[in-house]
Amino acid sequence: KGDIILINSFHLENGVKKMRELSLQKSGFTLVTTTQNRKDEKKVSKPKENLSMQLELASWLKSKRIKGDTFDCFSTSVEEDDLNVPTRYIYKGKKNIQAQGVNLLLHEVDQETHGALFYSLLENNGRLYYGRMGKIIEYRLESNDVAKKLDDSLVDLIQISAVTLDKKLGDPVKVKSLKLSFVGEDAFDVPQSHRQIISKGKDGSLVMEIKRDFVLKTSVPLLLDEKKRSLAPSISSPSDNAKVVGLAIKIVGEASSDFEKASRLVKWIFANLEKTMAKNSDNALDVLDKKAGDCTEHTLLFVTLARALGIPAREVGGIAYMAGEKSPKMGWHAWAEFHDGKQWITADPTWNQILVDGTHIKFSEGSSDLKWLNILGGLTLKVIDFQKD
Template sequence: MTTPTSARLALVALCCSTSLALAACPEQRPQPVKAPPRPPQAALAAGSGDLADVLTVPRPVGPEWFGLYLVGQKAGWSKVELSRELRDGRDVLVGRSEMLLRVNVGGNTVERRQSEERVWEARAAGRLVGFKAAFSGDGGERTVTGTCAKDRCKLIVTAADGTREQELEGVAETAEMADGVRLAAARRSTVRGKQLDLLKLRVREVQHVFVRREPVAGAGVQEEVSVVEESEIGDRVAIQYKVADDGRIVEWHLGDAIVGRPEPSDRAQRLDEVDLFALGRVPLPRPLPRTVPSTITYRLRGLPAAFQKADQRQRYERGPEGTTLLTITAKPPAAAEPARDTPLARAGEGASRDDLAATPQVDSDAPAIAALAKQVAGDARGTYEAALALARWVNEHLEKAYGASNDRASDVLAARKGDCTEHAVLTVALARALGIPSRQVYGLVYARYADGKDALYWHAWAEVRSAGEWIAIDPIFGQPVADATHVALGTDKQEDAVGLLGALKVEKVDVKGAK
């Protein structure tokens, strides 16, 4: 009874329309292609300088629509537009986007909407000067507005619990990031830059890399296009775009199963009934045990080398005929012995800041989170002991519900319900509130669906660190040690695992040591 969460669904869409005016082009070939028009020269601010490449690179005129397909089924749409305008006598470049994603999760319809507007100076390397964004539907309601000066942006975030102000430093987003894909295609080179992430309220480093020229055929016409890959620095799977010389984006895809297709607006908004449970599962040749200790070896096809990072639970080796052998061993950790459990007072020593810090989603600094963590941990002296108490509380006090998700831990606590991601994010936030290194894990887990088929399904759980090792715990299943059917594909910022949707295959499984 697990699912890819609604938060991860939004990430699928955001990965596919990462920045404004990048992701799609209309299908109508006869439409003229030209650069956005200049405002009247007399009205331009003095000293605006030459037009930036991003203003002159060819692109279709007007709003652009595309359909978002998951394994061949349409689950969403996006509308994007880039234009040059005068605002208060200032020459600016304005990017607008809208996105909707809708799927069926466990019998419930999950829908998310997002809209953004960003404003840059209309010149070469023009700075980001303002923005606004709205997020609604499953996952919670939130708006973000703000202005930027030099490398600092002031944000106003409004959510169900009120309004707060925040500052971000090191923001170096320029007008080139408004259309980095087309710029890379036109220059046949690489465009890099920093971009403000309005969902996670952070600065991310993005690169658009020209890869090659290749022929494509469509509507009876064959043409050559430029292939450009977009990724955040550190991503293991890139979004790949096919860009025509007149600026049309013929297609983009993330992995083999997530595809964006240019469509007229009416067609783009006609969605399929998408059952995400059935769509995202990886069939298994046999049932699997949910016991600890146990060791399971999976013979996988379609797992890229970048995902094969061994740790204390997972080990990889080359299998026959191009497959990968993944062996997962689940056993009680060293910290299960109280004498070896890291004392809670020293839990964060030597830990990465990323595994301890509060974030917009893991808001461990929220008063309600901090108070509950202290109350639930009680007189626990060990890190693992305290983490188990927190995970047990989450398991016992959160209603298991699909299609009623919240992205932020404090909102999960207020709602007292959610699926695997809500259980994981709240557990991690409670742990970090006590100074325990912790992180969310994304991957797959074994379950039997309503139709009786055994498969691995998209899932999320938590890891905490004690006695020198990361320990997987599953709060929604109530497992103090996650069993060997938990296949980890990424942690925290590695949501690029969604690029494997529909690509992974399990050809064989061997089980040892299971009761």
């Protein structure tokens, strides 16, 4: 079948090296991650991707296909908690293009992974010729010389992906509630909760009513499976690590309630992590080594420390109001939710908030929920009303 028995991955960012090796040992597959400060080893499941699967995809593409046909397979990622990533190819049709004077017949498909749809043009052998994620990220097959001819000007992904508003909201911390009309170029299911209600407007657009988070009068307990999933240690969130557990216990001190424990975690992370976009980490231990990161690192560390204390927690993502901008904008942002036995409560350690303000709009729940990528660059919001302190 052409099973995978070895993967070597090398990553270099801002002078910091990270190497990963997935290999088959006598006891099964082992993933070893090596950084400048540490070497971590973890037993993982067998990769489901193999050469036969790639050949089957090529055969599927070349056979007679109609719009809507699907092909299910797996890809392998040594950077995710579950290295077996389910992928579905959804056939859309054939497309002829001219490239350097040659006529190419390509297959137009959507690749669906973790809810994200990656529009693709594939060659007969399944090789990617062109791809698009959302409305602003493109992948192109180019020669080495062409690919290295980069523009002189730098691209600020935060700015080009930000969602423009038609009204300024001022200090987001003071926003109690926000009512918006929502228009997306693609269908998208927005999560709902006690603080985020979605309804249909008269013109067919979606209307979102967002409130500053609050404590419910009635309890909404977690289902057993959801609780187990929200407490489980993982490659990115090693909540069973002795260093992590010890630090979590030290931070919360004598706090008795989960709410007070979470509040102390938020304050500690906010005070002890440098705010920077230049020190990315995909593991909470790396975050602790660097003591720095953006909203994803702050959130990852909170989730890991909370789970180490036995508090169910998860990463959530969406947009929030960007204070200090010349024109009003909502930027893509990550924060956390923890369950205190009664309800999900929001916590934003990047902005030092427990019970987040009324501009935090949630689009995803959990680190593997990537549906929000489908509306990246294709979202229009209009302010209907907002209330402040």
